Amino acid sequence: MSRTSASRLAKPPLLTQVLAVNAAIICATVLASSVAWGFDARPGGVDRERFLVLVAAVLATVLVNAMVVRRRFQPLGRVIDAMEAVDFLPGSARPAMPEPDSAEVARLHSAFARMLRRLEAERSRTASAVLQAQEAERARLARDLHDETNQALTGVLLRLEATMQDAPPRLRDELRETQAVATQAMGELLRLARELRPAALDDLGLAAALRTKADEFARRTRLRTDLEIVPGSVDQLDADGQLVVYRVVQEGLSNVVQHARATRVVVTLGRQAGTTVLQIADDGEGFDVQRPAPGLGLAGMRERAALAGGRLAVDSAHGQGTTVELRLGEA
Numbered sequence: 001m002s003r004t005s006a007s008r009l010a011k012p013p014l015l016t017q018v019l020a021v022n023a024a025i026i027c028a029t030v031l032a033s034s035v036a037w038g039f040d041a042r043p044g045g046v047d048r049e050r051f052l053v054l055v056a057a058v059l060a061t062v063l064v065n066a067m068v069v070r071r072r073f074q075p076l077g078r079v080i081d082a083m084e085a086v087d088f089l090p091g092s093a094r095p096a097m098p099e100p101d102s103a104e105v106a107r108l109h110s111a112f113a114r115m116l117r118r119l120e121a122e123r124s125r126t127a128s129a130v131l132q133a134q135e136a137e138r139a140r141l142a143r144d145l146h147d148e149t150n151q152a153l154t155g156v157l158l159r160l161e162a163t164m165q166d167a168p169p170r171l172r173d174e175l176r177e178t179q180a181v182a183t184q185a186m187g188e189l190l191r192l193a194r195e196l197r198p199a200a201l202d203d204l205g206l207a208a209a210l211r212t213k214a215d216e217f218a219r220r221t222r223l224r225t226d227l228e229i230v231p232g233s234v235d236q237l238d239a240d241g242q243l244v245v246y247r248v249v250q251e252g253l254s255n256v257v258q259h260a261r262a263t264r265v266v267v268t269l270g271r272q273a274g275t276t277v278l279q280i281a282d283d284g285e286g287f288d289v290q291r292p293a294p295g296l297g298l299a300g301m302r303e304r305a306a307l308a309g310g311r312l313a314v315d316s317a318h319g320q321g322t323t324v325e326l327r328l329g330e331a
Contacts, residue, residue, distance in 0.1 A: 018069055023062045030058045075105050083112060131240050131307055135197070142196040145189050153186045195250065206234045206242040210249060214267060221257045223265060230270035237276055241328050244308040245269065245278050251297045252280035252324045260284025260322060278326040286316040301326075 078098040100106035160179045164172055201209040207229050218225035237245065249267060256265050262284030269278050292298055298314060305312040305326055316322035 018073075019066050022065050022069065026058060026061055026065070030054060072102075075099075075101050076108075079105060079108055079112075086116070131243060131304075135243060139197040142193040145193040145196070149189055150186060150193075153182055153189065156182050157186070198246070201242070201246055206237065206246060209246055210267070210269070213246070213249060213253070217253050217257070223257070223263065225253075226264070226266045228266070228268045228270075230268075233269050233271050233276055236271065236329065240308050241276065241310075244304055244310065244328065245276075245326065247304055248278060248301050248312070248324070248326050249280060251301050255297060255322075256280075256282045256284065259287075262321070274329065276328040278328075279323060281321065281323040283321045286318050286320045286322050288318065289314055289316050 075098055082097050097109050097112075098105075100109055157179060160175055160182065164175045164179075167175055198209050198212070200212045210227060210229065214225045214227040217223070234242070253265065253267075256262055260282045262282035265280065265282040267278075267280050269276070271277065292314075298312075301324070302312045305328075308328060310326055310328040313325045313327075314322065315325070
């Protein structure tokens with residue numbers, strides 16, 4: 001148990017403290033009054049009957065006080081319950097705050113609403129900075145791979161070609177195989193550089209980048225890949241939203257080829273009630289959503305969607321394929 005939880009359990013609720021103080025004040029007042037009035041509590045005395053009536057009145061006063069104070073504290077308890085039920089994930093619904101019945105509760109409502117607005121604004125600013133930093137690092141790695149590593153491999157290929165001219169016949173076949181391996185490595189590096197930062201996304205926009213990605217995926221995996229982009233669905237996305245859509249498609253297609261054992265995948269980008277909706281559906285073997293296999297990258301996709309203020313949902317079952325849905329721009 002944490003120190004905060006232990007401290008919270010050690011301290012009685014505010015309602016209990018107020019009731020205890022009120023009861024103590026009432027009892028002390030009655031005791032002082034009885035002493036000042038010189039009540040006679042001896043057996044058979046008249047004052048004893050009056051004293052018993054007074055004790056009953058005190059108990060009734062304490063009980064009524066407890067009921068009234070408890071009722072007055074209920075709105076504060078409901079406010080605390082609503083505050084504890086707040087889900088700070090993007091797109092989550094805010095719990096309904098109870099109607100304030102006092103100036104203090106109204107101030108608490110207003111202060112909590114201002115705090116939520118500041119948190120959401122700061123989260124939005126931080127999320128944008130995180131996305132930009134991630135993409136800047138990807139762009140830097142892509143440039144390094146394309147410029148430095150690719151140039152080094154090009155130099156190796158040229159030296160191999162020159163060496164083959166003067167090499168003995170028995171070494172030419174081996175050099176030719178080495179040249180083929182270097183050429184394959186160069187192609188893989190160029191593909192990796194495009195995966196890190198696709199040039200089509202910067203030069204031609206999201207729609208062209210998605211079409212290029214789908215065509216390349218279909219050609220490389222020989223899976224039937226259908227892409228549908230509803231006109232106008234890309235125009236409503238800002239730069240961060242377009243990046244998130246592309247990265248989710250990228251990760252989703254990677255999962256299809258590595259885990260789904262599918263024969264077809266359908267990628268749809270459209271609009272629903274003012275919300276941009278991306279769906280990646282395959283006819284693969286599916287999996288248990290409650291117990292996903294490691295390596296699916298679902299946590300990374302959800303995190304990236306959350307950074308852009310969106311939500312990612314996965315619908316799958318064994319033998320029924322998988323559908324990944326990303327929603328951006330929900331109110």
